[in-house]
Each structure stands twice: as structure tokens, then as C-alpha cells.
Amino acid sequence: MDIVGILTGLWQSSGFSHLFTADGWKNLVMIFVALVFLFLAIHPKFRFEPLLLVPIAFGILLANMPETGLMADPAGLMDETQLVEGAHWYNDGVLRLIYAGVKSSIFPCLIFLGIGAMTDFGPLLANPISLLLGASAQFGIYIAFLLAVSMGSITGGLVSFTAGEAAAIGVIGGADGPTAIFSA
Numbered sequence: 001m002d003i004v005g006i007l008t009g010l011w012q013s014s015g016f017s018h019l020f021t022a023d024g025w026k027n028l029v030m031i032f033v034a035l036v037f038l039f040l041a042i043h044p045k046f047r048f049e050p051l052l053l054v055p056i057a058f059g060i061l062l063a064n065m066p067e068t069g070l071m072a073d074p075a076g077l078m079d080e081t082q083l084v085e086g087a088h089w090y091n092d093g094v095l096r097l098i099y100a101g102v103k104s105s106i107f108p109c110l111i112f113l114g115i116g117a118m119t120d121f122g123p124l125l126a127n128p129i130s131l132l133l134g135a136s137a138q139f140g141i142y143i144a145f146l147l148a149v150s151m152g153s154i155t156g157g158l159v160s161f162t163a164g165e166a167a168a169i170g171v172i173g174g175a176d177g178p179t180a181i182f183s184a
Contacts, residue, residue, distance in 0.1 A: 018066035027064040034060035051115055062095055145170030 011017050019028055034057040040046045041053035062068075073096050101107035124130060148169040152160030161169065 015065055015067040024066065027066055030060055030064040034058070034064070051118060055111075141170045144172065 018024055019031075037053045037057035037060070040048045041050040041057065073092055098107065145166050148161045148166035149163070
């Protein structure tokens with residue numbers, strides 16, 4: 001038996017050999033980003049939002065491992081143009097199923113509900129008046145939305161906003177900062 005040939009065959013049949021192809025550098029960069037996220041979340045000196053960074057980092061790692069079949073869609077369930085007769089969801093890759101939950105907006109809601117449920121309420125219990133700060137941000141969204149919708153009647157039709165534009169202005173009305181302004 002040729003041990004070098006066996007090891008070469010093992011290397012070529014693994015997903016790691018695809019990391020060093022022409023497009024593999026993109027996967028390597030993202031794997032490095034995932035490792036940085038894990039480091040920042042786990043290291044005792046930093047501990048930057050471990051509830052968010054650890055799942056994000058593992059998602060990045062899983063999505064960027066080449067030739068694993070985690071995103072496989074042999075049943076064609078994610079292709080709306082052609083559905084495979086007799087296809088079952090359990091034939092698809094794990095990440096493809098998670099992607100279906102994200103695409104249908106079910107998983108993001110569940111994730112943020114779970115993170116909200118795990119939030120430490122110690123500061124709120126220690127200083128209950130801080131509840132008003134959070135509530136004022138939510139009221140700011142509604143007040144800014146209602147003002148934007150009523151601008152047409154206030155200015156005599158000079159300035160008017162559609163419901164979508166008013167909603168974008170309402171998001172900015174909350175205490176969300178530059179990210180909300182950019183996305184709105």
C-alpha cells in the first residue's frame with residue numbers, strides 16, 4: 001500500500017482541499033471572521049454579546065465548509081420554479097432547512113424572542129424607572145409614524161408620505177441610531 005497515495009486521496013476527498021482552490025480563499029476569509037467572532041464572544045477579557053456572536057460564528061463556519069452537503073437541496077424544495085414529485089423535507093441538508101426557516105421569517109422571530117427571554121432583568125429590577133426609557137423609544141416610533149402620515153393634512157398636501165415612507169420615518173423615531181437610519 002502506498003501511504004502517500006492514501007493520504008493524498010483522503011485529502012482530495014475532504015472538503016478542506018476545496019478551501020485551497022481559486023474560490024476557496026473566500027471561504028477561508030469567512031472562516032477567519034467566524035473564529036474572530038468566537039474569540040470575542042468566548043474570551044473572558046472581551047465577552048462581547050456571546051448570546052449573539054456564538055450562534056452567528058457557528059453559522060458562518062457551517063455555511064463556509066465546502067463540499068459538506070449541508071446546503072444540499074436534492075429534493076428541490078427551495079426552488080419555486082420546479083418542485084420534485086414526492087420530495088420530502090428530510091432529504092435536504094440541515095442548513096437548507098434552517099435557511100427555509102429564516103426565509104419564511106419564522107426563525108428570526110423565535111431567535112429574538114429567545115434572546116429577549118434570556119436577557120438579564122437585574123438592571124431593570126434594580127432601577128424600575130429605566131422602563132420608561134425603553135417605553136419612550138417605542139412610543140417615539142408610533143408618534144413619528146403618525147406625524148409622518150398626517151403631514152399631508154398638516155401642510156395642505158405640500159409634504160406627504162406613503163405608508164412605507166412613514167414607517168421608515170417611524171423606525172428612525174425610535175432610539176435605534178444610525179443603523180435604523182441607514183436601513184430606513
